[in-house]
Amino acid sequence: MTKEPFEEMYSDLVRRTKLRLLRMHYESKVGHIGGNLSCLDILMALHHRVMQPEDTFLLSKGHAAGALYSTLWSKGILSDLDLKSFHSEGSHLSGHPAPNWISEIPFATGSLGHGLSLAAGMAHGRKLRGIPGKVYCVLSDGEMQEGSTWEAIHYANHQKLNHLTLLVDKNGLQGFGSTQEVAGLDRITEKLRSFGLAVIEIDGHNADDIIAACKSIICGPVAIVANTRKGCGVSFMENQMEWHYLPMSEAQYHQACDEVGRS
Amino acid sequence: MRNVLCETLISLASDLQFVFLTGDLGFGALEPLKSAAGSRFINAGVAEQNMVSVAAGMARSGLIPWVYSIAPFLYARPFEQIRNDVCLHDLPVKLLGNGGGYAYGPMGATHHALEDYGALLTLPNMHVFVPAFAADVPVIINKLSQFDHPAYLRLGRCELPSNFILPPYSSWRKLISGDGSLLLVVGPLAGGILKEAMLLEDSKRPNMWVLSELPLALESIPTKFLNELHETKHLIVAEEHCEHGSAGQSLSHALALLGESIPRFSHRCARGYISHTYGSQMFHRKECGLDPDSIVSA
Numbered sequence: 001m002t003k004e005p006f007e008e009m010y011s012d013l014v015r016r017t018k019l020r021l022l023r024m025h026y027e028s029k030v031g032h033i034g035g036n037l038s039c040l041d042i043l044m045a046l047h048h049r050v051m052q053p054e055d056t057f058l059l060s061k062g063h064a065a066g067a068l069y070s071t072l073w074s075k076g077i078l079s080d081l082d083l084k085s086f087h088s089e090g091s092h093l094s095g096h097p098a099p100n101w102i103s104e105i106p107f108a109t110g111s112l113g114h115g116l117s118l119a120a121g122m123a124h125g126r127k128l129r130g131i132p133g134k135v136y137c138v139l140s141d142g143e144m145q146e147g148s149t150w151e152a153i154h155y156a157n158h159q160k161l162n163h164l165t166l167l168v169d170k171n172g173l174q175g176f177g178s179t180q181e182v183a184g185l186d187r188i189t190e191k192l193r194s195f196g197l198a199v200i201e202i203d204g205h206n207a208d209d210i211i212a213a214c215k216s217i218i219c220g221p222v223a224i225v226a227n228t229r230k231g232c233g234v235s236f237m238e239n240q241m242e243w244h245y246l247p248m249s250e251a252q253y254h255q256a257c258d259e260v261g262r263s
Numbered sequence: 264m265r266n267v268l269c270e271t272l273i274s275l276a277s278d279l280q281f282v283f284l285t286g287d288l289g290f291g292a293l294e295p296l297k298s299a300a301g302s303r304f305i306n307a308g309v310a311e312q313n314m315v316s317v318a319a320g321m322a323r324s325g326l327i328p329w330v331y332s333i334a335p336f337l338y339a340r341p342f343e344q345i346r347n348d349v350c351l352h353d354l355p356v357k358l359l360g361n362g363g364g365y366a367y368g369p370m371g372a373t374h375h376a377l378e379d380y381g382a383l384l385t386l387p388n389m390h391v392f393v394p395a396f397a398a399d400v401p402v403i404i405n406k407l408s409q410f411d412h413p414a415y416l417r418l419g420r421c422e423l424p425s426n427f428i429l430p431p432y433s434s435w436r437k438l439i440s441g442d443g444s445l446l447l448v449v450g451p452l453a454g455g456i457l458k459e460a461m462l463l464e465d466s467k468r469p470n471m472w473v474l475s476e477l478p479l480a481l482e483s484i485p486t487k488f489l490n491e492l493h494e495t496k497h498l499i500v501a502e503e504h505c506e507h508g509s510a511g512q513s514l515s516h517a518l519a520l521l522g523e524s525i526p527r528f529s530h531r532c533a534r535g536y537i538s539h540t541y542g543s544q545m546f547h548r549k550e551c552g553l554d555p556d557s558i559v560s561a
Contacts (some may be wrong), residue, residue: 014495104322108351111343115311117347119321128282128303129325148344151313159305 010207013074014044017231018233020083020262021070026253028087034230034243038171038204039138042226044073046167056122059107060115061140062096068105069093069160075212079105095195101205113146115139116166120156120233123164123221134163136214142174145183150195155195156221164213166222168192169204171230173241188227197223204228233260264359264418264451265292267397271404271427272329275403278408286311286332288361289387293331293551303392310343315341318356319348320515327355333367334360334376334417349413350386356414357407360385362449363393363417363534364503365547375534376417381508383415384478390414391477395436395453397421399475419503422454424461434476435485435542441468444561445488445495448473449502449510452553456501459555472497479513482523492523501531501558503548529561 003011018040039061040162046057053211059068069086074076078093085091096110107118119137126133145150150211156164168188172179179185186258193199198218204226206260213224230244234256267474271293275281276299281361283300284307285293297304311332312366318328330337337360338345341520349356360379367374380391390412392403400418407414423429425462430436438457447467448456453473460468476483492498511530516527548554553561 022370060451075313096498101352107319108347111330111347113312114344117316117344118323120313121317121322123320124305124317125282125321125324125326128321129279148310148312148316152311152316155307155310155313155317156307181446 004064010048013048014041015263016205017044017070017074019257021066022256022260023251024070024083024086025066026248029247030066030087031065031243031245032063032095033246034173034237034240035061035065035140035169035171037232037234037237038228039064039169040067040070041205041207041232042138042167042169042210043067044074047071047075047076048213049207051136052133052212056106056135057104057134057135058109058119058122058132059121060109060137061098061112061143062109063140065093065095067099067233068097072104077102090237100171108114108156112140112143113148116149116152117155119166120152120159120161120164123156123161124159125165128160134165137164137166139166139168140174141168141179141185141188143171144168144185144188144191152197153192153197161221162219165224166221167224167226168227170225171228173230173239173244175244176201177241192223192225197221199223199225201225201227205232215245233263235259264394264397264400264421267400268359268404269293269296271401272296273299275408276303277405278327280325280327281329282326283329283331284314284318285335286314288332290342293517303439307355310340311336312411313346313377315344315356316348318346319352319354322356323352323538324547329355329359331359331361332381334362335374338376338379338415342382345413346386347382350388352387353388353412355411357415358415359418360415361418363419364452365544366419368544368547369542370507372536377505378508379417379504380415380477384508386413387454388412391417393475393477394448395419395448395450395473395475396429398423403475417450419451423449424458427457427461427535432473432475435482435488436473436475437487438471438473441465441467443467443469444490444499445469446471446499446501446558447510448513449475450502452501452548455555456558458561461557462512463549466484474510477510477513478518479510481517482515482520489523492518492526493525495526495530497527499529499531499558499561501553503533503553504535505535506530529559531558
């Protein structure tokens with residue numbers, strides 16, 4: 001099926017942003033690329049297709065800072081010069097989002113299990129003050145092992161934080177094994193539902209799915225379980241745990257760019 | 264102090280930025296605040312990590328959150344949330360810890376707060392307030408309501424002698440004069456010591472000061488205190504807090520930086536559980552040499 005011109009433009013923007021993400025990680029010789037590629041489609045759809053000016057985004061899985069920086073680059077909020085400073089001396093672009101810099105990054109994250117509580121606080125604060133706007137929060141699936149994440153889920157549901165949407169980047173791999181091996185986390189949807197949330201399960205690499213889920217009219221805080229692939233779009237990275245850590249060699253970088261460029 | 268806290272917070276509850284969170288504590292004390300604050304009184308449940316991060320998120324949304332719990336549940340359990348979410352972002356979250364030091368006495372070690380301000384003062388932007396008397400609480404709370412940074416309030420039980428006229432609140436306050444030692448006290452401990460000291464003759468009565476705000480800034484040390492330091496043969500600091508991160512350590516460090524020579528120096532502070540048995544707040548104070556008799560005879 002032929003894509004509409006707008007759809008084609010958006011796909012091209014996502015492709016260019018993925019290439020920019022790869023370049024940034026390659027030039028800085030930094031790892032964590034796998035978990036960045038698993039959530040980039042989500043961050044792009046949120047920032048370009050879902051969120052309104054009054055909405056707020058929080059990246060709870062701070063190790064995907066590269067995906068956030070690249071997305072903000074695609075929005076024109078960060079420049080090439082900014083991205084060039086990633087992981088370098090005197091940079092605002094640390095390996096995990098830094099505090100007190102730009103309003104698009106409301107909190108420094110990187111220690112897992114904080115983001116959803118912070119997002120719940122922002123959503124509850126807005127509710128109490130009568131300020132419009134939704135709060136979107138992206139978590140990793142490994143992060144669902146943090147007790148504080150479940151404290152936040154409990155709180156968000158009990159306080160009826162209707163303008164809070166959490167998206168779980170369910171790539172199935174964490175720091176030292178699969179989420180199933182480490183913590184039996186294969187039934188996140190059921191677990192979230194048992195805490196009272198409205199849960200939607202989607203393909204986390206399909207922009208239409210992401211947009212539809214975010215815009216679905218459901219009362220109460222919404223949890224979107226996004227099935228993703230670590231290292232999505234790069235054959236030798238996909239679903240490989242080591243790409244949680246490894247920097248790319250020159251040959252690997254060129255192969256990754258070829259594959260993403262053709263997508 | 265808790266009732267005064269409640270009354271003072273009620274006076275602030277109509278402010279559009281006010282919000283109060285409790286970790287499921289306050290039964291028998293905070294019900295009037297709950298009635299006054301309505302939806303802005305939130306029982307966040309037994310989930311202190313979430314409560315502190317939620318407060319940070321609310322502060323980011325323009326509210327001024329007051330977060331209440333028994334002291335150790337407020338600073339120890341969610342320490343990383345205080346560090347990352349509140350202090351790194353310099354947000355105006357006010358932590359209200361009830362039961363400083365051994366105040367929860369027979370409830371046991373898990374309920375004591377012996378390292379609270381020392382631990383918290385290692386964090387950026389954090390300020391600590393330790394009221395010594397109930398009358399200090401409204402002054403401090405009103406000060407905090409205008410204070411645009413993280414803060415921790417350590418509450419205890421007021422022990423002010425009924426026959427003592429308390430001077431107005433100040434971070435450093437001279438309580439009584441004498442020709443004995445120079446004594447600096449932190450927190451409600453001051454009340455019992457004051458009662459004993461008032462009975463002493465001039466030659467043995469200490470020059471007694473109370474300190475209520477930390478960190479201890481060099482420029483905050485009153486000239487009058489330094490003058491008394493030059494005259495005394497014995498400086499004593501007494502506080503219901505462990506030695507590490509204490510006001511006593513801060514003071515000796517500050518005096519060294521100022522180039523002041525320190526006379527004989529005694530530091531009376533919390534020593535944990537020396538006998539490995541448990542009892543009232545006074546039982547633990549006595550074990551540590553923090554009871555009024557031990558301090559005034561030091």
